[in-house]
Amino acid sequence: MEIIIVSIPFLLLSLFISLLPLILFLTRNKSESSINGLKFPPGKMGWPILGESLEFLNNGRRGVPEKFINDRTEKFGSEVFKTSLIGESMVVLCGPAGNKFLFSNENKLVTVWFPSSVNKIFPFSLESSANEESKKMRKMLPAFLKPEPLQKYIPTMDSIAKKHLKEHWDDKKEVLAFTQAKAYTMSIACKVFMSIEDPVQLAKFADPFALLAAGILCIPIDLPGTAMNKAGKASNIIRKDILEIIRQRKLDLAENKASPKKDILSHMLLTTFEDEQPMEERDIADKILGLIVGGHDTASTALTFVVKYLAKFPHIYNEVLKEQMEILKSKKEGELLNWEDIKKMRYSRNVACEVMRITPPSQGAFREAITDFTYAGFSIPKGWKIFWSTNSTHKNAKYFPEPENFDPSRFEGKGPAPYTFVPFGGGPRMCPGIDYAWLEMLVFIHNLVTKFRWEEVLPNEKTIFVPLAVPEKGLPIRLQAHSVNLEK
Numbered sequence: 001m002e003i004i005i006v007s008i009p010f011l012l013l014s015l016f017i018s019l020l021p022l023i024l025f026l027t028r029n030k031s032e033s034s035i036n037g038l039k040f041p042p043g044k045m046g047w048p049i050l051g052e053s054l055e056f057l058n059n060g061r062r063g064v065p066e067k068f069i070n071d072r073t074e075k076f077g078s079e080v081f082k083t084s085l086i087g088e089s090m091v092v093l094c095g096p097a098g099n100k101f102l103f104s105n106e107n108k109l110v111t112v113w114f115p116s117s118v119n120k121i122f123p124f125s126l127e128s129s130a131n132e133e134s135k136k137m138r139k140m141l142p143a144f145l146k147p148e149p150l151q152k153y154i155p156t157m158d159s160i161a162k163k164h165l166k167e168h169w170d171d172k173k174e175v176l177a178f179t180q181a182k183a184y185t186m187s188i189a190c191k192v193f194m195s196i197e198d199p200v201q202l203a204k205f206a207d208p209f210a211l212l213a214a215g216i217l218c219i220p221i222d223l224p225g226t227a228m229n230k231a232g233k234a235s236n237i238i239r240k241d242i243l244e245i246i247r248q249r250k251l252d253l254a255e256n257k258a259s260p261k262k263d264i265l266s267h268m269l270l271t272t273f274e275d276e277q278p279m280e281e282r283d284i285a286d287k288i289l290g291l292i293v294g295g296h297d298t299a300s301t302a303l304t305f306v307v308k309y310l311a312k313f314p315h316i317y318n319e320v321l322k323e324q325m326e327i328l329k330s331k332k333e334g335e336l337l338n339w340e341d342i343k344k345m346r347y348s349r350n351v352a353c354e355v356m357r358i359t360p361p362s363q364g365a366f367r368e369a370i371t372d373f374t375y376a377g378f379s380i381p382k383g384w385k386i387f388w389s390t391n392s393t394h395k396n397a398k399y400f401p402e403p404e405n406f407d408p409s410r411f412e413g414k415g416p417a418p419y420t421f422v423p424f425g426g427g428p429r430m431c432p433g434i435d436y437a438w439l440e441m442l443v444f445i446h447n448l449v450t451k452f453r454w455e456e457v458l459p460n461e462k463t464i465f466v467p468l469a470v471p472e473k474g475l476p477i478r479l480q481a482h483s484v485n486l487e488k
């Protein structure tokens with residue numbers, strides 16, 4: 001009897017604990033369907049903490065990231081719905097109207113927002129935040145990342161592409177396109193941002209950057225072994241190396257051994273802000289890290305899928321080859337690519353656009369409501385996070401008929417309707433690396449097609465989104481170098 005009496009509170013407690021998620025789930029959905037009579041967008045908040053993150057991430061892993069959005073827009077009959085992702089109440093705005101609204105209301109109704117995993121990777125000082133630091137970054141970047149200043153890097157990118165192909169592709173029967181595309185974009189970033197060319201240092205960065213990228217958009221649980229935890233550790237490893245490079249550069253600048261215009265690192269060290277102070281070494285390290293993270297995986301993903309689609313569609317490959325051969329033939333022996341050449345790569349650019357439409361490297365980005373506002377008749381409370389998604393338009397037959405068909409001619413003439421093709425976002429927060437990305441992609445395409453044809457080793461290889469698009473097996477391809485006749 002005594003045992004039963006002692007056990008009852010224990011049993012009740014166990015029952016309560018086991019039902020807690022359900023209780024929270026039910027109360028949460030109820031409390032968030034309407035507050036003070038305001039109508040929130042339709043949708044479900046899912047499980048506590050997890051929300052609907054698992055479904056979002058699983059659809060990506062299964063290769064159908066658009067399913068998360070399509071299921072809900074169909075179910076609720078609305079291009080705006082609420083959910084809970086990566087630990088946050090979230091509204092997803094779909095279609096060109098949603099994109100336009102978010103891109104044109106930056107700092108009026110919404111501001112850019114970064115998931116808590118980003119704060120783990122870039123642990124800002126108490127006085128700052130990811131948003132503040134991103135504002136500083138955007139102030140500095142035009143001096144480097146606008147088309148004019150970038151043009152001088154075209155020959156540098158070209159010689160890096162040539163060296164990369166010579167070292168990693170020539171004389172090989174097979175390569176892993178994804179690994180090689182990453183190595184190429186990393187070489188360019190390290191050279192253009194920090195003047196680093198040492199292959200040992202480049203190889204040292206590869207693994208921690210992969211962990212870091214995997215932790216940017218993940219479930220915010222920071223325990224040993226989780227993606228968030230691994231990304232935090234990886235960022236510390238890379239930051240340590242970058243800090244050493246910064247300290248050496250400071251010495252070199254002080255002794256006039258390095259030019260103030262040498263690269264983006266020198267520029268950051270010499271830029272001052274409102275308080276007339278240069279940035280702290282650690283802030284600079286984080287900015288460089290942010291640029292590499294923002295640019296490295298996205299551009300290498302785009303290039304990987306260019307390789308994939310050119311293997312799948314030989315007639316499109318032939319058109320790209322024709323365009324690039326014209327350019328190659330117009331060059332003198334050993335002359336590197338320049339801006340005039342890049343402008344001639346119209347068809348190759350359309351192909352890369354179609355690749356980024358059908359397999360957008362980035363699935364979208366987040367904003368935060370900075371005030372209560374209404375959108376499409378629904379209230380969006382201050383503090384809620386908002387997600388815009390490339391897939392909501394890229395994969396929608398309304399804006400891209402037969403969206404699964406690979407067709408670069410969609411980008412001819414006027415091209416897609418405004419706010420439908422958004423791989424780089426739009427408005428004031430549009431990706432600041434867009435012009436740099438185009439240069440490094442077109443330079444690579446030029447060098448690759450003028451040297452090789454290739455075919456997929458695994459024609460049915462799956463594409464997964466984790467959250468960036470990745471070929472499941474790294475896209476192994478069989479290479480065939482062009483005969484000497486084709487080359488100059």
Ligand code: HEM
Pocket residue numbers: 112134135137138290291292294295296298299302361362364365366423424425426429430431432433434436437
């Ligand atoms: C194909 C390549 C690329 C794609 C598809 C891409 C896409 C994007 C997207 C969708 C965003 C979010 C925009 C938004 O918040 O609305 C973004 C932000 C950003 N990207 Fe890119 N990007 C690429 C390459 C690059 C490169 C090469 C760099 C650096 C050189 C870069 C640096 C950044 C940075 C720093 C941000 C954050 C900007 C901010 O804080 O406002 N990206 N990118």
